[in-house]
Amino acid sequence: VTPFEPTPNRRPTMREVARSAGVSLKTVSRVVNDEPGVSPALQGRVHTAIAALGYEPDARARSLRRTGARDQTIGLILVDAGNPFAGLMTRGVEDVARKHGSLVIAASSDEDPERESLLFRELVARRVDGLVMYPTDHAAPSIVRGLERGTQVVCVDRVPDGLPCDAVVSDNRGGIREATELLLSTGHRDIGYLGDSLHIYTARERLAGFQEAMARAGISVDRDRTVAGLRDPEVAESAARAMLSGPRRPTGLIAAQNLVTIGTIKALHQLGLEHEVALISFDDVQFATELSPAITAVAQDPYELGRRATVRLFERLDGDTSEPHLDVLPVPLIRRGSGEMRVSR
């Protein structure tokens, strides 16, 4: 013991409460955990001591001793917690976790598989009860190792190829197909597609939906009408501008993601083409209604994605051992104007 170095931030322990109340350790434990069989008199003394010392139980020690019991903490690995989409998803996760008395450790992988794998291990080290993951497309190995060791994982939004775990995703393919069909139904034949990097599961699904719809309509798609790999609004904006400034301007556009839509709208406004060229967005955007024209969008529900994934996770934690299940959420097409414009000549 070093008498001149007051142990910093030393919190009172159960033992000290016991001494202060003149009872045994176990009696305090009983009171703290609302176990029956403590006389009202002792209960009172213990509560007084707890209040006087400002005792707070140590969840770490508790969960260490209670082997097999829950830790009341789940992990959430996102690509970017700062993204509004992720924020709503987080809220869905948190709300379900709360119902189960759990808190959420959230962290961002920034689309970096190594960082994702590191986070995975850190969360396993903390012995979280389970994990909800918005995975990168290279998440498979980490997850497999985790699953082998009994760490439950549910994926959201993206589903890594051939991974034996539950997943909850939007109907990316169907949503874009429906959007494309709307454009086709109003006479559009020359449709431009602006999408995210094809390394990403959702981006591949969406592009596939577009190609399916076009193929069904018997329309061949030119290579230069399909741009992928647009990661931020600036890049999307210049890609859209290039497409719109080219010799044969498309009469309709599909922006297959949030940030791509923002860039595309900017390009349309800059060129004064917002009332000439039809636009449908995957992901709803703020002010979709206030813009002119209002933006027709295929709307995902990130809150619901997070909510369902977490419901699933707790089902697994409660002993569900059924086959991995893929839950596909429908994505409604909201018609507001920009997607219903006819071909202008």
Add this chain to the structure above:
Amino acid sequence: VTPFEPTPNRRPTMREVARSAGVSLKTVSRVVNDEPGVSPALQGRVHTAIAALGYEPDARARSLRRTGARDQTIGLILVDAGNPFAGLMTRGVEDVARKHGSLVIAASSDEDPERESLLFRELVARRVDGLVMYPTDHAAPSIVRGLERGTQVVCVDRVPDGLPCDAVVSDNRGGIREATELLLSTGHRDIGYLGDSLHIYTARERLAGFQEAMARAGISVDRDRTVAGLRDPEVAESAARAMLSGPRRPTGLIAAQNLVTIGTIKALHQLGLEHEVALISFDDVQFATELSPAITAVAQDPYELGRRATVRLFERLDGDTSEPHLDVLPVPLIRRGSGEMRVSR
């Protein structure tokens, strides 16, 4: 021991690794913690055993034993993690925490002081190293108790009255004052103010900024020109519509918050007044540039708020015992059109 009930999710322990590698517990500990003084031969055997068993250290046991050492986890209590503002703040917090090797447990109080207090205690129970709080206006008691017991707390965005802890906030008062002065400088005298609930610190500060600017200009503000308590876009929209439909229509508006701005813009567009009535928003909004007119805004930087608060928190954790400090971030006024419109007659 119950032979027919296989302990579920049982992870290998250090002891088992030691047995498997034929070394002592401590040697495994040394290898796991990269402590010097283990022969390469034993290191190799230990690593092999670790890989074979899929051993992952238990952070709970570790932090329990290492008294005084960091837990590598900080808590973040937000009002609503689903809010985009909060999402960016979270990212700022996470990025700093990461630099210090820490993860973040994030939770939402939903503006409910009781829930906030509960979360506070749950996080203390988990022995987080410290807490960043976006507090409700009733957070003071919880925080005081926490501080007394040595739990470091830094507040962001709002600062509860007379609380002895660090805080990082935007210059709410100055920002609105500057906005008001811009309207005044272009001839506006009849300015409407739409704001959030005055239970909230930032709302009070902003209203004060408005009143200060008006008072300095020697203009008295009618009661019906100042609306507070607007908590969501719908309520804000109808409040704005009422103000704009009244007998004496204001020539300029200040929307003192994100969601209020959204409602106000909707009202202006519905009434076709967006080019008649000037508008300045506190908080920047998506598509501020694409709307017509583009929205002049006083822009907060939520990421920077979170970042600075967390930097401060770790300074405290590293032993800084200076007086509590209030860090006020400037908020630039971005002129885009809607705020520079002259009075229309």
Add this chain to the structure above:
DNA sequence: CTGTTAGCGCATTCAA
């Protein structure tokens, strides 16, 4: 270089 002993704060088991 390696191992043994103790104990972090608590819940579990069993005894009184």
Add this chain to the structure above:
DNA sequence: TTGAATGCGCTAACAG
């Protein structure tokens, strides 16, 4: 109804 002993998984403090 109460309490003493034991150990969760690990690291600290000491030996060898």
